[in-house]
Amino acid sequence: MAENYRCCAPDARSAEFAVNPPLGYSIGVTWGEVIRRLKKAGFIQTRTGKGSHVQYVHPMTKKEVWIALHTKKDAGRLGYRILRDAGLED
Numbered sequence: 001m002a003e004n005y006r007c008c009a010p011d012a013r014s015a016e017f018a019v020n021p022p023l024g025y026s027i028g029v030t031w032g033e034v035i036r037r038l039k040k041a042g043f044i045q046t047r048t049g050k051g052s053h054v055q056y057v058h059p060m061t062k063k064e065v066w067i068a069l070h071t072k073k074d075a076g077r078l079g080y081r082i083l084r085d086a087g088l089e090d
Contacts, residue, residue, distance in 0.1 A: 029083075030071065031071050031072075031079065033075075034067060034083060035067055038088070039056075041058070043056040043058050043063075044059060052068055052069040053067065053069065054069060063087065
């Protein structure tokens, strides 16, 4: 019976995410897209942090956000939360 039991495939989560995005969002967003949206909105990279993180600050509103530099990885709900906190998403 153990031979017939199959666990989730290694990429099952990513395939499921592509079909069922997080509630309230149309599609997933990568870290690269989050960075592009921040730069387009006027955010400027001010400093780097530990590891692969950078800080972006908007010169007018003084809002600060920290972003991971894993540009091709899916940011998921955290990416949308960062954009919302920056004032770019409703």
